[in-house]
Amino acid sequence: MSTILEIKNLYKDFGSLNILNNINVTIEEGDFLVLVGPSGCGKSTLLNCIAGLEPITSGAIAIDGRDMTIVSPKDRDIAMVFQSYALYPTMTVGQNITFGMKVRGVEKNEREEKLAKVAKQLQIEPLLNRRPGQLSGGQRQRVAMGRALVRDPKLFLFDEPLSNLDAKLRVEMRTEIKKLHQNLNASMVYVTHDQIEAMTLATKIVVMKGGVVQQIGTPSEIYNHPSNLFVADFMGSPAMNLIPAKVAKNGKGVKFTIARSYGEPLILYDEHITKLPENVVLGLRPEDIGDAKLRKGDKLQISTCSVDVVEPAGADTYVLINLGGKEVTARLQAETAAQTGMEMAFTFNMDKVSYFDAQTGQRLN
Amino acid sequence: MSGWLEKQLPKLVLAPSFVAILIFVYGFIGWTAWVSFTKSKLLPRYDIVGLIQYDRLFVSPRWDVAFSNLFIFGCLFIIISMLLGLLLAILLDQKIRTEGIIRTIYLYPMALSMIVTGTAWKWILNPGLGLEAMVRSWGWESFSFNWLVDPNMAIYTVVIAGVWQASGFVMALFLAGLRSVDEEIIKAAQVDGIPTWRIYSSIILPSMAAIFLSAFIVLAHLAIKSFDLVIALTGGGPGYATDLPATYMYTMAFSRGDIGQAASSAMIMMAVVFAIVVPYLYSELRAKND
Amino acid sequence: MTEPNSNYADSRYIQKLILRSLLFLLLGTFAFYYLMPLFVMVTTSLKSLEEIRTGSLIELPREVTFAAWKTAWSGACTGIQCEGLRPYFWNSVLLAVPAVIISTLIGALNGYVIAQWRFKGANLIFSLMLFGCFIPFQVVLLPMARVLGIINLAGSISGLVFVHVIYGIGFTTLFFRNYYVSIPVELVKAAKIDGANFFRIFISIFLPLSLPIIVVTVIWQFTQIWNDFLFGVSFSEAGTQPVTVALNNIVNSTTGVKEYNVDMAAAIIAALPTLLVYVVAGKYFIRGLTAGSVKG
Numbered sequence: 001m002s003t004i005l006e007i008k009n010l011y012k013d014f015g016s017l018n019i020l021n022n023i024n025v026t027i028e029e030g031d032f033l034v035l036v037g038p039s040g041c042g043k044s045t046l047l048n049c050i051a052g053l054e055p056i057t058s059g060a061i062a063i064d065g066r067d068m069t070i071v072s073p074k075d076r077d078i079a080m081v082f083q084s085y086a087l088y089p090t091m092t093v094g095q096n097i098t099f100g101m102k103v104r105g106v107e108k109n110e111r112e113e114k115l116a117k118v119a120k121q122l123q124i125e126p127l128l129n130r131r132p133g134q135l136s137g138g139q140r141q142r143v144a145m146g147r148a149l150v151r152d153p154k155l156f157l158f159d160e161p162l163s164n165l166d167a168k169l170r171v172e173m174r175t176e177i178k179k180l181h182q183n184l185n186a187s188m189v190y191v192t193h194d195q196i197e198a199m200t201l202a203t204k205i206v207v208m209k210g211g212v213v214q215q216i217g218t219p220s221e222i223y224n225h226p227s228n229l230f231v232a233d234f235m236g237s238p239a240m241n242l243i244p245a246k247v248a249k250n251g252k253g254v255k256f257t258i259a260r261s262y263g264e265p266l267i268l269y270d271e272h273i274t275k276l277p278e279n280v281v282l283g284l285r286p287e288d289i290g291d292a293k294l295r296k297g298d299k300l301q302i303s304t305c306s307v308d309v310v311e312p313a314g315a316d317t318y319v320l321i322n323l324g325g326k327e328v329t330a331r332l333q334a335e336t337a338a339q340t341g342m343e344m345a346f347t348f349n350m351d352k353v354s355y356f357d358a359q360t361g362q363r364l365n
Numbered sequence: 366m367s368g369w370l371e372k373q374l375p376k377l378v379l380a381p382s383f384v385a386i387l388i389f390v391y392g393f394i395g396w397t398a399w400v401s402f403t404k405s406k407l408l409p410r411y412d413i414v415g416l417i418q419y420d421r422l423f424v425s426p427r428w429d430v431a432f433s434n435l436f437i438f439g440c441l442f443i444i445i446s447m448l449l450g451l452l453l454a455i456l457l458d459q460k461i462r463t464e465g466i467i468r469t470i471y472l473y474p475m476a477l478s479m480i481v482t483g484t485a486w487k488w489i490l491n492p493g494l495g496l497e498a499m500v501r502s503w504g505w506e507s508f509s510f511n512w513l514v515d516p517n518m519a520i521y522t523v524v525i526a527g528v529w530q531a532s533g534f535v536m537a538l539f540l541a542g543l544r545s546v547d548e549e550i551i552k553a554a555q556v557d558g559i560p561t562w563r564i565y566s567s568i569i570l571p572s573m574a575a576i577f578l579s580a581f582i583v584l585a586h587l588a589i590k591s592f593d594l595v596i597a598l599t600g601g602g603p604g605y606a607t608d609l610p611a612t613y614m615y616t617m618a619f620s621r622g623d624i625g626q627a628a629s630s631a632m633i634m635m636a637v638v639f640a641i642v643v644p645y646l647y648s649e650l651r652a653k654n655d
Numbered sequence: 656m657t658e659p660n661s662n663y664a665d666s667r668y669i670q671k672l673i674l675r676s677l678l679f680l681l682l683g684t685f686a687f688y689y690l691m692p693l694f695v696m697v698t699t700s701l702k703s704l705e706e707i708r709t710g711s712l713i714e715l716p717r718e719v720t721f722a723a724w725k726t727a728w729s730g731a732c733t734g735i736q737c738e739g740l741r742p743y744f745w746n747s748v749l750l751a752v753p754a755v756i757i758s759t760l761i762g763a764l765n766g767y768v769i770a771q772w773r774f775k776g777a778n779l780i781f782s783l784m785l786f787g788c789f790i791p792f793q794v795v796l797l798p799m800a801r802v803l804g805i806i807n808l809a810g811s812i813s814g815l816v817f818v819h820v821i822y823g824i825g826f827t828t829l830f831f832r833n834y835y836v837s838i839p840v841e842l843v844k845a846a847k848i849d850g851a852n853f854f855r856i857f858i859s860i861f862l863p864l865s866l867p868i869i870v871v872t873v874i875w876q877f878t879q880i881w882n883d884f885l886f887g888v889s890f891s892e893a894g895t896q897p898v899t900v901a902l903n904n905i906v907n908s909t910t911g912v913k914e915y916n917v918d919m920a921a922a923i924i925a926a927l928p929t930l931l932v933y934v935v936a937g938k939y940f941i942r943g944l945t946a947g948s949v950k951g
Contacts, residue, residue, distance in 0.1 A: 073844075371853065378768050481926040590885075611791070615889075
């Protein structure tokens with residue numbers, strides 16, 4: 001397995017504004033890297049830098065071991081799919097896909113051969129003589145991918161390719177991209193602001209905010225061990241519950257006191273950790289808070305809470321309870337008897353908890 | 366193609382035009398300005414002597430007439446064209462089936478050279494054989510319309526011909542502007558019970574401020590450049606009664622061989638245009654760059 | 656007490672009818688105002704001098720004669736020569752065609768650069784060019800006359816082509832730049848990755864998209880250049896004058912009897928090309944006129 005992309009100490013400034021700050025990312029051949037973050041975090045800019053469409057201020061980018069500092073986009077052996085598909089409007093689908101080959105001087109026979117292969121792969125054979133204006137959004141996206149596929153590049157770059165599609169189509173195309181990745185064992189870098197896309201497609205995720213990398217890891221790492229409050233809140237839907245708590249020593253471990261708007265504060269224990277600051281934020285995913293009547297397990301801590309809102313969602317029922325001044329979401333099974341206003345026992349899975357420093361937001365465990 | 370060359374290619378492509386503009390617009394303006402400060406007569410001289418050309422200009426009775434004509438003609442031309450254009454635009458906005466044909470009829474004068482316009486109106490306003498003669502032949506013996514040859518009234522004939530040529534264009538501009546107002550706002554106003562004329566005066570017209578400005582700029586520009594029209598219609602006469610700075614400059618440059626005067630009058634024209642156009646361009650480009 | 660419905664509806668209907676009639680009356684009056692000069696020009700050109708002197712302005716010709724047209728085309732005097740408009744019409748063609756083509760092409764490339772290949776100072780350059788569109792040309796007449804003399808193009812049609820191209824570039828660049836600015840930047844990015852260079856992208860992608868703006872620009876430039884008088888009269892000499900200058904010479908010639916019918920015929924001949932363009936492609940002409948003025 002060789003390193004296909006290496007980004008080292010990348011900085012990018014635009015005038016006096018710093019857009020990318022000390023980016024370091026490496027991926028192996030066959031990886032599916034997703035750059036995810038809110039608008040303006042720099043993910044698209046980073047992608048454009050990898051493509052060579054934007055200059056960098058300092059640092060290095062290497063594709064398959066070759067340093068790309070002076071290499072122009074067309075010589076980087078990459079292919080790119082854009083959010084707006086960027087299909088050449090006055091050319092047919094076939095011409096769109098073969099334009100790059102034509103420019104590079106590939107023989108007509110070879111062009112036709114490659115076009116046929118890709119058209120079959122993406123099931124766009126009947127569309128070859130149509131113009132982009134005559135295609136639906138999903139068809140255009142496939143043509144855009146066809147244009148990328150036909151290059152047989154070392155690296156595929158995707159810039160929010162599904163953002164222009166409606167919800168249903170988005171899910172369909174997402175699966176197609178995943179299948180493509182598996183079938184070709186291709187190396188892909190994918191930009192999105194949708195964390196669900198990130199989680200389902202990636203082998204490796206880079207979470208970005210304000211031009212700075214917040215965390216790099218597999219989807220599982222990002223989901224279960226977010227490195228700071230931002231990542232914890234941004235990734236996962238519904239978001240991780242972030243509950244402020246006061247820490248006190250308790251024997252070998254610690255005791256958490258979580259204020260409530262009514263009655264006694266909620267008390268939770270952790271025996272495995274000793275060093276924590278006085279104020280922390282507890283991170284617990286909704287699925288780690290359950291209905292004590294339906295969930296069993298001796299590792300779970302149980303406490304009674306008052307139910308604020310009940311939201312049945314088919315397979316699950318989401319219940320909101322007030323803890324530490326926040327609305328905390330619990331994901332209960334649909335069979336739960338929870339009702340608004342009622343007091344019931346909830347289980348808290350402290351094995352899955354994340355601790356964050358209340359001041360810095362950094363992960364503590 | 367080498368990498369550096371390829372990177373510089375856009376600049377290289379733009380460069381010739383840029384250089385041309387620098388020389389032939391800004392360089393030439395500079396040259397004319399320079400000469401306007403010299404004693405040039407038939408041939409240009411480059412030793413600066415100060416403002417004597419401007420002094421001569423401002424005491425010349427002919428320039429007086431030309432400059433005041435510019436304001437008389439300019440103001441009347443702009444105001445009447447804008448009012449007429451607005452009226453026609455509002456009329457045409459009333460959803461008429463033959464709108465296309467009518468718009469074509471109102472606009473075609475703009476496609477004509479001002480020489481053609483001047484020639485046509487010169488004929489129509491011909492005292493002996495044109496409009497005057499025709500009305501007289503209808504029985505109104507004492508009708509008189511000899512503005513064309515009357516030193517005091519001749520400038521107004523230029524206004525008539527100019528308005529005829531340009532008002533259609535103003536109408537097209539305003540019609541586009543009227544139509545660019547969101548339909549839903551108008552519907553809301555109608556549902557609110559506001560009468561049509563009030564919808565125009567309180568909602569539509571105020572939103573067209575930018576277009577009024579554009580129309581003003583274009584008309585002002587046309588008025589200042591009006592050379593062809595005067596030459597064809599009156600030749601600057603009778604005498605120099607219908608002279609405008611544009612014709613004054615031309616006469617000084619090519620008939621009188623007084624390049625100093627030509628340069629100074631041209632610079633005055635430049636200054637007037639500058640004063641009107643620069644604030645407009647500045648606000649336009651700032652808006653576009655936002 | 657309420658008015659019976661039918662009366663109210665009737666009076667509203669009549670009110671609308673009256674207003675509508677008024678509207679058409681007004682529109683018709685103005686249509687007459689705009690058409691009248693054209694009508695007068697045509698009818699006058701078809702009358703004999705005798706009829707003009709004895710008849711009235713808006714009368715239809717009692718006896719249609721094309722003699723004035725023949726004179727205007729091949730016999731009218733434009734100074735010393737009496738060859739009619741024909742040679743000068745041809746001059747205008749020789750002038751307009753290259754000038755329009757060259758200025759349009761340069762404007763297209765310039766607009767392409769400014770709209771899609773942003774670099775530092777591009778906007779400044781654009782502003783400077785834009786301002787150049789607005790100057791009164793009187794301010795460049797004198798130095799241009801000298802320069803044309805120096806480069807040996809004085810009084811020639813090539814010289815006029817040169818002048819019109821230089822001062823047309825501002826407008827053509829404006830038209831193309833405003834048009835190309837709305838083409839998504841990602842198209843250029845995709846083409847770059849495909850390996851296309853600066854010119855390839857222009858030829859394969861932008862030009863095919865440019866038909867509407869090319870039409871607008873060509874019509875605008877043709878109208879401006881064909882109708883121009885100032886440059887024509889300043890920079891040409893007896894044999895190379897464009898048709899507008901020749902027309903003015905015919906109309907304002909002081910020799911002999913004033914032949915109004917010839918004047919009118921000559922004016923129509925001079926106006927025909929742009930008038931024809933307007934009738935055929937007027938929609939695009941209007942778009943060109945409002946291109947820079949109305950904010951989209």
